[in-house]
Amino acid sequence: MEALKQRILAEGVNLGSGILKVDSFINHQVDPTLMMACGQAFAQLFRPTNPTRVLTCEISGIAPALATAYALGVPVVYARKTKPVTMPETVFLTTAPSHTKQREVSIMVSPEYLRAGERVLIIDDFLATGQTILALVRLATAAGARVVGIGALIEKTFEGGREALSGLGVPIHSLVRVVDMSDGRIVLEE
Numbered sequence: 001m002e003a004l005k006q007r008i009l010a011e012g013v014n015l016g017s018g019i020l021k022v023d024s025f026i027n028h029q030v031d032p033t034l035m036m037a038c039g040q041a042f043a044q045l046f047r048p049t050n051p052t053r054v055l056t057c058e059i060s061g062i063a064p065a066l067a068t069a070y071a072l073g074v075p076v077v078y079a080r081k082t083k084p085v086t087m088p089e090t091v092f093l094t095t096a097p098s099h100t101k102q103r104e105v106s107i108m109v110s111p112e113y114l115r116a117g118e119r120v121l122i123i124d125d126f127l128a129t130g131q132t133i134l135a136l137v138r139l140a141t142a143a144g145a146r147v148v149g150i151g152a153l154i155e156k157t158f159e160g161g162r163e164a165l166s167g168l169g170v171p172i173h174s175l176v177r178v179v180d181m182s183d184g185r186i187v188l189e190e
Helices: 002-011 023-027 032-049 062-072 131-143 161-168
Strands: 053-057 076-079 092-098 103-109 119-127 146-156 172-180
Touching: 002 023, 002 032, 002 146, 002 172, 032 062, 032 119, 032 146, 032 172, 053 062, 053 131, 062 076, 062 119, 062 146, 076 103, 076 131, 092 131, 103 131, 119 131, 119 161, 131 146, 131 161, 146 161, 161 172
Parallel strands: 053 076, 053 119, 119 146, 146 172
Antiparallel strands: 092 103
């Protein structure tokens, strides 16, 4: 997606250790026009999978997931990292490593909003090692739902995430692929 590529090249910052800062348009401040365009692109890619829900993880996945769900006309559910008092006692719970927090985080979904028989499309901001997405897959599986596709705004191809997810047998699409971040660079796939 050309608009996303241009924003990454213009505003993305390579912080080293594989961390790409895109806070000015995705992760802290969100460009709604760009996110809606990304959501439309995902909807076009995944509409044939007939998803009934979009699933993501808070907080950075919410904007692209919401835009995608809106374009598909389905609800979006996001896995929470802390349990509010409004959530039922029994939840679907797993852990995932956080690259930016440098620790394991718990993620959970209420069984009220992720049920057996759902066709789940997972959308996130990044596909790096694939561990967060695999955690979302575990939540969907625990609920008895079926994952029908995986989408990421940005894929860091050199971190092996696509390979970690390949055994799932579902379509995996990223809108932009970063192929190299060595020496402070941000190199995108043509």
